[in-house]
Amino acid sequence: MAWDSVTDRSKIAGMLKELVSAKSEIKVSLTGEPESFFSRITSFKKDKEGGKPARLLIEKLAPDKGNLLLQSSSDLILEFFLNEKACRCRVEYAGTSNTPPHFGHIVSFPQLVEFRERRREKRFVYNAPEFVSVEFSLKAKGKRKIYELNVHDCSSHGLGILVTKKDFDLIEILRPGDKLEDITFYSESAIIRVSGIVRHMTRLRAGKYKGSFILGIESPDIIESCKPIRNGE
Numbered sequence: 001m002a003w004d005s006v007t008d009r010s011k012i013a014g015m016l017k018e019l020v021s022a023k024s025e026i027k028v029s030l031t032g033e034p035e036s037f038f039s040r041i042t043s044f045k046k047d048k049e050g051g052k053p054a055r056l057l058i059e060k061l062a063p064d065k066g067n068l069l070l071q072s073s074s075d076l077i078l079e080f081f082l083n084e085k086a087c088r089c090r091v092e093y094a095g096t097s098n099t100p101p102h103f104g105h106i107v108s109f110p111q112l113v114e115f116r117e118r119r120r121e122k123r124f125v126y127n128a129p130e131f132v133s134v135e136f137s138l139k140a141k142g143k144r145k146i147y148e149l150n151v152h153d154c155s156s157h158g159l160g161i162l163v164t165k166k167d168f169d170l171i172e173i174l175r176p177g178d179k180l181e182d183i184t185f186y187s188e189s190a191i192i193r194v195s196g197i198v199r200h201m202t203r204l205r206a207g208k209y210k211g212s213f214i215l216g217i218e219s220p221d222i223i224e225s226c227k228p229i230r231n232g233e
Contacts, residue, residue, distance in 0.1 A: 003115065003116050005114045007111070016041060016044050016056065020044070022203065024041075025039070037177065038175075039104075041058050041078075054109035056109060057104050059104050078090075089112060132150065133148065135149075136181075138170075138173060138174075145169075149162060149167065153214075158199065160215070161214065163214070177198065179195060196219035197218045199217065
């Protein structure tokens with residue numbers, strides 16, 4: 001599917017405002033680096049007559065090693081989802097801000113944003129799911145808490161886990177790039193234990209679970225080589 005593009009700066013600014021307001025995750029690709037990283041756009045400054053050009057401020061990258069690699073990279077590709085479309089733009093790294101409350105990386109305002117229909121593949125919401133629930137534990141504020149959540153959907157990239165109001169503390173604890181160990185998935189016929197990487201946390205804006213979040217977990221173990229847990233293990 002071909003990409004369309006937006007070059008009007010006011011329209012691009014409107015898109016960025018939506019990302020900032022929704023605190024949406026963005027995928028960041030660095031020149032010459034095969035691994036992608038994750039961040040958020042936290043603010044941006046418009047052009048001023050006779051002043052400095054517009055700039056974006058993005059959060060520190062996750063995983064953390066991306067922050068070091070970024071300093072030797074001139075070009076970045078930002079990818080994000082907006083209004084059911086996949087979007088991407090090229091920006092330039094301009095430095096790091098350590099001035100409170102504006103901590104993060106400074107990048108240039110995009111001259112062009114490309115977009116196309118969001119879904120690169122079908123995702124399936126289960127009616128009779130293979131994996132119906134998931135369990136894992138995390139330690140926060142000195143205490144370990146067990147989370148029991150439902151599986152919402154799946155694709156070849158991983159699973160979407162439904163996070164409802166009672167577990168919203170997860171949204172504060174987890175960040176894209178975090179690794180979760182010993183995640184237990186339950187189905188009607190098997191129990192498997194895997195590790196996974198947090199890829200996104202997306203708020204549902206319509207439907208039965210409006211206001212809840214989907215926690216996107218990527219795990220090659222789920223996709224390729226899930227191993228049942230034997231009784232007694």
